[in-house]
Amino acid sequence: MTQRIHKDDTVKIIAGANKGTTGKVLAVLPQQNAALVEGIGVKTRHIKPSQLNPRGGKKDIQVPVDLSKLALVVDEKSAQTSRVGYSTKDGAKVRVARQLNNKEIK
Numbered sequence: 144m145t146q147r148i149h150k151d152d153t154v155k156i157i158a159g160a161n162k163g164t165t166g167k168v169l170a171v172l173p174q175q176n177a178a179l180v181e182g183i184g185v186k187t188r189h190i191k192p193s194q195l196n197p198r199g200g201k202k203d204i205q206v207p208v209d210l211s212k213l214a215l216v217v218d219e220k221s222a223q224t225s226r227v228g229y230s231t232k233d234g235a236k237v238r239v240a241r242q243l244n245n246k247e248i249k
Contacts, residue, residue, distance in 0.1 A: 146171055146210070147227035147238070148178055153216040155224050156183060156208065165216060169205070177207035184208050217243060 148154060148168060155165045166180040184206035192199035214224035217240045225242035238248040 145229070146173055148210060148213055148215060153219065154178070154180060154213040155216050155222065156180070156212055157214045157224070158212045159208075161208075165222060171210075172207055175207055176211075177209050178213060179205050180208050180213070215240075215248070217246070217248065 148171060150168055150171055152168045153165060154168055156162055161183050164183060166182050169179040169181055171178045185203050186206045188202045188204045190196060190200050190202050215227055216222055217225045223242070225240035227248065228239050228241050228245065229236055230239050230245060231237070232247070239245040240248055
């Protein structure tokens with residue numbers, strides 16, 4: 144299935160603990176149906192001691208957010224979101240915002 148959210152898009156979290164926050168998409172993971180969002184889903188991983196790092200410690204990792212919890216922000220100023228559809232323009236497939244009367248998404 145075509146991913147409606149792409150890298151570098153601005154998205155708003157619509158469900159879960161971070162509901163209402165916005166961020167930039169760092170990467171989309173199609174196999175997991177998820178995306179990495181900047182500043183969202185940062186967790187701590189404990190590192191086992193090794194020869195390179197004898198004390199061990201903690202490391203911050205990025206945890207993906209499910210695509211069903213994301214809405215694409217189409218208007219940066221008002222933070223208005225929209226569902227994404229597709230249409231053809233000059234023989235090319237383009238994304239359009241459904242809530243803005245099929246306005247093309249850049």
